Amino acid sequence: MKVYNTLTRTKEDFIPQEEGKVKMYVCGPTVYNYIHIGNARPYVVFDTVRRYLEYKGYDVTYIQNFTDVDDKIIKKANEEHSSMEEVSNRFIKEAFTDADGLNVKRATHHPRVTEEMDNIIEMIKTLVENGYAYENDGTVYYNTKQFPEYGKLSKKNLDELIEGASERVDKDDAKKNPTDFVLWKPYKPGEPKWSSPWGEGRPGWHIECSVMAKKYLGDTIDIHAGGEDLIFPHHENEIAQSEAANGKPFSKYWLHNGFIMIDNEKMSKSAGNFFTVREISEQFPYEVIRFFILNGHYRSPLNFSRELMQACQNGLERIKNCNTDLQHYIDNCHDSKLSQAETKLLDELEKYRTQFETAMDDDFNTADAVSAIYELVRFINKNLKENISKEFAEREMELLGKLCGVLGINKEKEKANDEDTAVIEELLAKRTEAKKNKNFAEADAIRDKLTEMGVTIKDTRQGVQWFRG
Numbered sequence: 001m002k003v004y005n006t007l008t009r010t011k012e013d014f015i016p017q018e019e020g021k022v023k024m025y026v027c028g029p030t031v032y033n034y035i036h037i038g039n040a041r042p043y044v045v046f047d048t049v050r051r052y053l054e055y056k057g058y059d060v061t062y063i064q065n066f067t068d069v070d071d072k073i074i075k076k077a078n079e080e081h082s083s084m085e086e087v088s089n090r091f092i093k094e095a096f097t098d099a100d101g102l103n104v105k106r107a108t109h110h111p112r113v114t115e116e117m118d119n120i121i122e123m124i125k126t127l128v129e130n131g132y133a134y135e136n137d138g139t140v141y142y143n144t145k146q147f148p149e150y151g152k153l154s155k156k157n158l159d160e161l162i163e164g165a166s167e168r169v170d171k172d173d174a175k176k177n178p179t180d181f182v183l184w185k186p187y188k189p190g191e192p193k194w195s196s197p198w199g200e201g202r203p204g205w206h207i208e209c210s211v212m213a214k215k216y217l218g219d220t221i222d223i224h225a226g227g228e229d230l231i232f233p234h235h236e237n238e239i240a241q242s243e244a245a246n247g248k249p250f251s252k253y254w255l256h257n258g259f260i261m262i263d264n265e266k267m268s269k270s271a272g273n274f275f276t277v278r279e280i281s282e283q284f285p286y287e288v289i290r291f292f293i294l295n296g297h298y299r300s301p302l303n304f305s306r307e308l309m310q311a312c313q314n315g316l317e318r319i320k321n322c323n324t325d326l327q328h329y330i331d332n333c334h335d336s337k338l339s340q341a342e343t344k345l346l347d348e349l350e351k352y353r354t355q356f357e358t359a360m361d362d363d364f365n366t367a368d369a370v371s372a373i374y375e376l377v378r379f380i381n382k383n384l385k386e387n388i389s390k391e392f393a394e395r396e397m398e399l400l401g402k403l404c405g406v407l408g409i410n411k412e413k414e415k416a417n418d419e420d421t422a423v424i425e426e427l428l429a430k431r432t433e434a435k436k437n438k439n440f441a442e443a444d445a446i447r448d449k450l451t452e453m454g455v456t457i458k459d460t461r462q463g464v465q466w467f468r469g
C-alpha cells in the first residue's frame with residue numbers, strides 16, 4: 001500500500017511502527033458553528049482511510065480533537081450572552097449529529113482542550129525548560145530559531161519566513177523572531193482562564209494537538225492528517241512543539257486533503273457561497289454528501305455544485321437498487337448450489353475486489369474505487385437471472401457489501417426508514433390480497449399511493465419487488 005506523504009512529497013510504502021497497528025490523529029473543528037462542507041471533507045476522507053486500514057486488518061487507534069477554547073467561540077458566547085462552554089457543548093453535539101449522518105465512525109477518543117489543560121501546561125513547561133520557549137509578560141512564545149528543522153513540512157525557508165513576517169503591520173515586538181508563535185496567552189477580562197506558572201491565561205491553538213497526540217498515541221504516531229490549509233502554520237508548529245518536547249520524530253506520515261470549491265470558486269463567507277453540512281443535508285441526503293466527497297481523489301480540489309451532487313445521488317441510487325434487487329433474489333430464489341457457469345463467474349467477481357483494492361492501495365484513490373463498484377454493479381445486474389443460485393447471489397452480496405462498507409455508503413437504513421418499510425410492506429401485502437381477490441381497482445389505488453411515497457414496485461415471478469426512487 002502506498003500513501004502520499006506531505007513530509008517527503010512522495011508516495012511511500014505504508015509501514016506502521018508496530019506491525020498490525022496504526023496510530024492516527026486528525027485535527028478536528030473549532031466548535032463555534034455547524035460544521036461546513038470544508039470540515040466535512042477531512043471527516044469523510046480520513047474516516048474512509050481508517051475503514052480501509054481496518055479492512056486490511058489493522059487495529060486503528062483514531063484520535064480527533066475538538067477545539068473548545070478559541071477567540072471565535074468566546075466571541076459567539078459574548079454575542080448571545082451565554083458561555084464558551086454552552087456554545088462549544090452545543091456545537092459538539094451538532095457536529096456529532098452531522099458526523100453520524102455522514103456515517104463517520106466515532107473516534108477512539110474525542111479529546112477537548114478544556115479537559116487537557118494540565119498536560120498542555122506540562123508540555124509548555126518542558127519547552128521552556130529545554131530552551132525552546134520563552135516568556136514575556138505572561139505570554140509564552142515558541143522560539144522557532146531554536147528548531148533548525150522549522151519549515152520542513154511546508155518546505156518553507158525559515159529566513160524567508162522571518163523576512164516575510166517582519167514586514168507585517170500587526171507584528172508583535174515581544175517576539176524574538178517574527179515567526180515565533182504563542183503557546184500561552186495572558187488572561188483578558190471577559191475571557192476564560194486557567195492558572196499556570198506564567199500567570200492566569202489560556203493556551204494558543206497549536207499546542208493542543210501536540211499534547212493530545214502524545215497523551216493518546218505516544219511520542220511518535222503513524223499518520224497525522226487534516227486539511228491542506230493546516231500544513232502551515234498549524235502542522236509545522238505541531239512538529240516543532242512535539243519534536244522539541246519529546247526528542248523523537250512526531251509523525252511518520254502526513255496526509256492532507258485538498259480544498260472544496262463551490263461552483264469552481266473558493267468557498268468563503270464573504271462570497272456568500274459558504275454552506276454548512278446541515279444546510280446541504282436539507283436538499284440532499286447525508287449519504288449523498290459522503291458519496292460526493294469520495295467521488296474525487298482526496299488530494300485534488302473538489303468542486304461542489306448542485307449538478308454534481310445530483311449526478312452522485314443518481315449513481316448512489318444505482319448501487320442501492322442493485323443491493324435491493326440482489327437481496328430480493330437471496331430472499332426468494334431456490335436454495336440451489338452454484339451452477340458450473342456460476343463457478344466460472346466467481347473468478348470474474350474476484351476481479352472487482354482486486355480492482356477496488358488496487359485503487360485504494362494507491363494512496364486511497366476512492367474515485368477509482370467507486371468506478372470498481374460501478375463495474376461490479378453492472379456485473380451483478382447482468383447476471384441477475386431467475387435461475388440464479390442463492391449461493392452465487394450471496395457471494396455477490398458479500399462483496400458488494402464489503403466494498404461499500406469501506407466507503408461507508410451502506411449505512412443500515414435509519415430507524416425512520418425502518419418504520420417506513422413496515423408501512424410499505426403492509427401496503428404491498430394489501431395489494432397482493434386485492435389482486436388475489438380480483439379487486440384490481442384497489443390494487444391500482446395502492447400502487448398509486450406507493451408511487452406517491454416514492455416507491456417503485458416490480459412484479460416478478462418470485463413475487464413483488466420494491467425499491468425507493
Ligand SMILES: [Zn+2]
Pocket residue numbers: 026027028209234238
Ligand atoms: Zn491540529
